[in-house]
Amino acid sequence: VDLMCLLITFFMLTTAFSKPKAMEITMPEKSDKNDIKDQPKIAANKTLNILISGNDQIYYYYGVADPSKPPLPALTKSDYSKDGIRKVLLQRNKVVFKAVAELRQKVVKGELVMADSTLNTRIKELKKSDKNAPIVLIKADEKAKYKNIVDIIDEMAITTIASYAVVDITPTELKMVAAAPK
Numbered sequence: 459v460d461l462m463c464l465l466i467t468f469f470m471l472t473t474a475f476s477k478p479k480a481m482e483i484t485m486p487e488k489s490d491k492n493d494i495k496d497q498p499k500i501a502a503n504k505t506l507n508i509l510i511s512g513n514d515q516i517y518y519y520y521g522v523a524d525p526s527k528p529p530l531p532a533l534t535k536s537d538y539s540k541d542g543i544r545k546v547l548l549q550r551n552k553v554v555f556k557a558v559a560e561l562r563q564k565v566v567k568g569e570l571v572m573a574d575s576t577l578n579t580r581i582k583e584l585k586k587s588d589k590n591a592p593i594v595l596i597k598a599d600e601k602a603k604y605k606n607i608v609d610i611i612d613e614m615a616i617t618t619i620a621s622y623a624v625v626d627i628t629p630t631e632l633k634m635v636a637a638a639p640k
Contacts, residue, residue, distance in 0.1 A: 506550060506592045508543065508610060509533070509627065511635050512601025516543055516610070523630050530630070533638045538609050547617040550592040557584045558618050585620035594619055597627035599635060 509517040516538065519531040536542040548555055558581050564570040565577055572580070585591070596610055607624065614622045627635075 504590070504593050505595060506546075507595045507597060507631070509631055509635055510596070510598040510602040510606045510610060512599070512603070513640075514538070514603075514606060515635075515640070516606070517635060517638055518543065518546060519634075523628065523634060525630050530634060533634050535638065538606075538613070543610070544613055544617060547592075547594070547613060547619060551588075551617055551619055554585055554588045554591055554620070555618050581618075582620075585618060588620075591620055594622035596622060596624045597631060598624075599627050599632060 503521070505521060507519050507521075507523070509519075511517070514537070516536050517533040518536060519533050521531050523530050536546065538544075561570070561577070561580060561584065565572060594614065596607070598607055611622075611624075613619075
């Protein structure tokens with residue numbers, strides 16, 4: 459009986475400590491109607507589009523790919539390394555990234571004393587305060603792997619990008635990816 463009680467206690471404690479790790483992604487609701495007037499307007503100069511394809515290929519372009527207003531933006535091929543897409547994201551978001559890094563450094567050094575929840579709230583405020591921060595649109599075609607989407611969302615967290623969305627890739631962008639050098 460003693461051994462049974464110890465085993466029950468052991469298993470109860472170990473299952474409580476092993477929480478599953480999951481990434482929280484808030485996806486927009488799909489509406490049945492396709493009203494363009496209800497969609498939010500995004501400034502083209504703030505938009506960075508990331509296109510993910512098969513074989514771990516990743517491309518990006520700035521602005522909007524509108525076939526009615528030629529020329530289409532040029533695709534730039536990148537990779538998932540620190541000198542690839544991360545460098546591009548850091549260049550676009552350097553003001554917020556530096557501010558968050560300085561805040562964390564002050565907390566680590568002990569210059570500022572605050573709870574983790576307060577620190578996270580201050581970081582969220584810093585992310586929202588920058589009016590020139592990029593809006594990143596992540597688009598994957600049917601050849602993209604789930605791992606690549608998780609990798610790019612990790613890059614958003616690493617580079618402290620506040621505004622990003624996973625959206626459907628357009629037919630124009632599919633043609634751009636198909637015509638891009640491999």
